[in-house]
Amino acid sequence: MNELQLLGPRAHGEIVARAVLKATAEDFQVDEVLDIPLSGQGEHLWLWVEKRGLNTEEAARRLARAAGVSQRNISYAGLKDRQALTRQWFSLHLPGKADPDLSSAEGHSLSILKTTRHSRKLQRGAHSANGFTLRLTQFEGDKNALEQRLQQLVAQGVPNYYGLQRFGHQGGNVVDARQFAARHELPEQRNVRSRLLSAARSYLFNQLLAERVAAGNWNQARVGDLLAFTDSRSFFMAGDAECSDPRLAILDLHPTGPLWGAGESPAAGEAGQMEQSVALREPDLANWLAEAGMAHERRILRLPIGGLTWHYPEPDILQLQFVLPAGCFATVVVRELVELLPTGPTENPCEF
Template sequence: MDYREFFSQFKYLSEKPGIGGKIKAQPEDFIVMEEPLRSAFDGKKYAIFLLKKRNWDTMAAVKEIAKRAGISHKDIGFAGTKDRHAVTYQYISVPREAKEKVEAVQLKDIELRFVSYGRALKLGHLLGNRFKIIVRGVDESAFERAKEIVRELRSKGGFPNYFGYQRFGERRVTNHLIGKLLLKGDFEGAAKLFLGAHEGGMEGDEARKNFWETGDVNRALEEFPGFLRYERAMLYKYKETRSWRKAFLSLPLPIMRIFIHAYQSYLFNLYISRRIEEGLPLNEALVGDIVVQVKGGIPYRDRTYRVTETNIEFVKEKIRKGEAMVSGPLFGFSMRRAGGIPGRLEEELLAEENLSLEDFKRLPKPMAEPGGRRELLIRPLGLTYGYVPGVGMCFRFFLPKGVYATSVLREIMKDH
């Protein structure tokens, strides 16, 4: 199953036909500019660089910069991971004493510019991202169609805040399935899927297929190419310990957490889709909903309150003023649960998945997931768009951190 087929299960909020077309035909069609927190520039211990990259994964770029500068990649901080098939601008921090070494690094499709001194950057240490995206393969009629869709979505409060396909895997849409198996304590099943899932056409797929069919660890170590370093590390650990649990726990924590987060994201997407399917509003609070506070268009997901019979009119007014948004569940052991109709939807999802919130606590300690809430709608700030003859539609907008531009475009294009 590819990501288009996977995403077809999630309902569109707008009913107007999409404009079609294609994004990311070339990296320059998808430009991302990170907007950091001002506090990133407080301090003197770290040198802050603006990293421009083209067709580079963030982690791969950081590791290569570190290697060329002769420092550990763990000494390079960054606030967010960025699309590979794009031209992206993001900030990185390096120890002050490494400034000149990093300035001297020269790599194809990478530019580094010293900005100022500041603090060590950590994931999430940003306000959001500005986007400029070209949709190719459309004619000038796309402008009017886009206008109708945007008008319709504004009347419904915004775009559905689905997690984008990057969360689940573009070619091997398995991250959420692995996460579910880990939650159930099935480390062998999770390992088999992580190592053996294959779609065909990718380097290493033949080796994955052989492992899927035979489970032969020694053969896999002979056949898995060197770039599948996490897979090979897991195989070696299994050979040493004969324990798939220990093999999985030998992976770096950020890699293990990807799978749990992907499963949480899948359930959140299902929640939005069910709410649309049942005709329940995303921009209007129901009794039992949990709403998040919003300031300057930025949602503060750790500031939530419950909607009751007595405060519902007050909350609705807050939502109308753009000071609050209805949220959905990121399931975890200490998540604030909704009541009423929204609570029933949450309960139904958990029951269908044969899941309890305690399952998120039973994970090995580093992977245990407290969960939280996330707003149901995306409200792109400064959204502008137009048709460029001979090119296609050009969209520009700003999104808060953790929100996917591809989910905005999906609603306009209706391509998956």
């Protein structure tokens, strides 16, 4: 499966430059934003960890071995890619135990920057956002046109596609999900089951968003749409008044698309019809997600980019800094700017 099949059309026109992303881990830096006040006491040890060339699950295994505990006792908020320099939180459940010596987990690829205690473990999805610093190397293109495009992204946001990382190399996760769905089966291994269900859900969402981008209404509220605020999981129906809400113009309120699961979509009108048409094109996947017990949820169609800044530290290097809500992909921002030159297969799943 190619990129256009997995994501969809760009919203802001053809790309105006080319570059390489992730030539080195330092070119893709991520800082988890966690708005949880930590008490300093409790049976959970929280670790602020910097890692490079190491994905989240590998880091968790190293920390578990160093602490002498099962990996089930290690928690983290989100998955981070291997080919990146990332800083994120982990928590270790250590009831009645002193802080362990974790030095054996550290090395070039992992450093523990801070430790503190807290009364609760770190929950998946607990982080509110991720901050990104990206260096696009071997840059070549029209810098004036790129400047205009960057200003456009600040004002309008980008389609909130799930990135290619979610789907595996050449969409392999979607191919596997379709095979299981056709047999009405689920993978026995929990991590494989989670990965394939997530890929199927993300693929269907991207299909709906691609239709809205092609129709030119991905960033507009239509009567019957379900609207949500950037950082909220709740949604409400759009009528005539809601379609004129000024918070739409300032990228605070957005139309949403379905994360397929059990039950009918509450969307109505043209939006509801578009969602039904996507499900009808992929009935095996849509039914498989419902049979697996997934609940119907919503995801915003438009991704606002927080604090976007840019400069050229070298003539052929473009550096970007910005913040995205948790679960959103920096690569879909870059996709609206430049054509990315390949650097090898991408691992998955992750939040980038």
